[in-house]
Amino acid sequence: MSVTRIVRSSFEGADEFDLLIIGGGITGAALAHEATSRGLTVALVEKGDFGAATSAATGKLIHGGLRYLKKLEVGLVRESLAERRNLMRIAPNLVSPIPIVLPETGLVEVLGLTAYDVLSFDRNRLSDPSKRIPAHHRLHRSALDELGLDYVSKGILYYDSMMLSPERLTLAFLRTAVAAGAQVANYVRVDRLVLDGQRVTGAEVTDLVSGNPGLIRAKVTVNATGAWAHDLLSATPATQALAGPPPKVRSEGIYLVTRKLSDVMVLTVGKHGHFSFAPWRGHSLVGPTETPYHGPVDEWRLTRAAIEAFLASIAANNTAGVKLTIDDVVAAYGGLRPLTESAEVDTYTASRASELIDHSRQGVTGLVSAMGGKYTSSRAFASRIVTALGRQLGGGVRPSRTAVTPLDGCQLGELPHEVERAKTAVVAGGLAESAGEVLVQLYGSQLPEVLKLMGTDDRLRLPGTPDGEPLATVAWAARNEAVVHLTDALLRRTGIGQLGNPGPDVLDAAADIVAVELGWTAERRNQELELARRAVSLPED
Template structure:
């Protein structure tokens, strides 16, 4: 993967995409695989914002059944199966345990009805390429069985539980990057740290963009037949920039969602309960720890100034302590907290939690901005489907024929693994010098590219050093810089690897990573200190 600016001979593209989150990269993949020339620009790192702040799930959204959003749930469940197929090393079945109580909102009969419809809407869940990925239907458990499975469940008033299955996306940052890499295999070009500073217009139509390369400081102009705004929480700000001196009243709502990571509290099941306010609260197993979330609160500030606050963490801890039977959690129990802003369609619902996660594709010609399209809303799970629907409008506006999508019928780049369990066993036999944890971690995060990382570590033995308890090694740092456009210490620790996402890995580990990055990227001492300071700042709350 090379930045567009490193080998930029073409200044005109069929499609320019603004935003390198899951929506933008999915559209780049869909368009490039359909024969479009594509340039994608991201003002920060790929997948740094909303796409990195998920609950790490690929799911149908059981709670949307409450609002009778059967179409959204069915679409999500169909996409869940496709993600299992095209990214088998990154998307895994996860059992969800939902306790039932002697009250109306958590009543067994109501839950059973919801489970029935959820199974009905996921009628094709058995059609996976890897038979080990097939999800069973839900089942009902007794009170005693429920308490034996998960000791964190409150026993007072408990009548039993139901177990159903969705999927976990272990590392959404790497899955986003894998979709982008797949797009680039089809000729798409992309650059991170590339900020669109203004729009080029001809005869009242958007004809291109001016882009600042934030690494070199140079400005570049690119033209296109069509530009698509996939800026997520920044989408309305991009539209205001495009409108220039003309008034633009387009507005999106922003919802803050945070998660915390603690020591292991639940066992093998994700446990979901409903709070007194009617919001779902999830406690999930993740990398031998517990991932807890999420909040859902409207955010009215500048998205560039967003940061997880101590207040939001305390509110989430209070919810956990009120709804689970584990020992009360305090700030000292939080290993890491992360959050982000979700773009919501501006409708008439009172709170952000009630707002649908459906998406909209707007032709901004209605606002005097011809040849500009804006995509808003949506879920990580439905990003591929969203991209396919956006292509219908794109083809109509460009006059190009709409081709049948191939993104649901082929593996993502590096994910060509027919039987994941057998593949991991084979790699363990081929590379006996590495621990099972390292092999499993590398296969999960890099798929078939794990061979290249392991070979790097064999050629340079000091890169075999394990940096985390789940086996991540120093060779991944070199790979991130040389093959995945990582330009900063935060890119490496939080988005190319999981070294920093379980919490602060310790000063020694961070220094080891920084020293290698500095050697490869030729950082002076001042740059090293700046990078170290940014990492420490990431762990601070507002």
């Protein structure tokens, strides 16, 4: 099969695109795919790495937004539930159902979950039986005990879906866009927007890898920078007025990866937040926090104090009585969420609806801002954006087919059958059987090519994670997925660094592999290794 490579484009201003998308998170990636699939030409730039920052700071759920029913956001819930099904259709290897226990439930929870089931009436209109989502039901004492939830007096079991790797879902959207002609580049900073009178005609940029300046001309520019949306508008004098005052508060969310706590996801809901223990790659993913953040976006970082405060909150508020210490935490990550409305204190109640802001209403044409996007509704949001922009571009935009067309690398049969085939293949290649399930979920229909690469070098068969992901995935990333830094490969292309520090042997081998693939000097290799070592370790301050 042919492999779609994501290659960093250089932008010198020779071409004019229909769309310039600023921001390479899930919103920008889904928009690039939607636009190219409907016949538009697209340039996309991201000042960091694809799928980093806010898009990496996720609990990995694809969900209908059960708690949105409390605010009667029925339309948002219905759209999210429909998109949960659509993502399992177009990315079946990356998105799968997950059972969730809601403990200590009462009438309100029962009514909410009943409405949830009704709103997802078409949830099982999928060809793969493994994607089937049952209706919710009460758990009797024996069922709770079988699940190891003896501390729960009563509970309800319902289902949503979970991503094994949000980063690879973002890449799948990007790869599909690139295959259709999109030009994309990570580590490209937008210095300022370019205007002709009161019309935005593109942006001046700097390639942070080469240091070269560039110019991208476009009929419409889309600000898809999430929590950085205000900063982007403020950087250009002519658009400062569009930005308005800086947001008073943003929402900080962090997650912990700990020893395994349960085989099902257990949700704890309070007045001002919720968190869960979710099984993920042989560990538990615990989170999120919901903490107001008042500082500059670029100055946010995950701190030891924030981790310890979350551990204290877990001990005080979880219904399981789970006691976690810092020694139980193997990894932690977080970021700032983009919200479409600000809140003075309680960011938990702010709407998660997405919003397209057309700045022509403020007197500047050729510029829109895509605000508040999230993984679950990213495809639908992108579809609405392209439909709206199609009118500005003079029509002729094709109808959307992205809800039913598999993403690049996600063209698979029924997942259980694919997993069994993958297990056989990896064992024949000298890997543990567990690696088969992980690899087919991460790479889908690309897996045969990854396995072929693995056979070229004994080092590439070395396991880099407890569940057996081999270092071949690092080499694959360096060859095909626009890796610039070692951290890109370890944290956003593979799971090698997502389960904490894998140890000096694995880190050294990964650094060697990327250095060879990208032609690094010994000095560059050592610098990248030190930066990666810090990135995969818990913060010390």
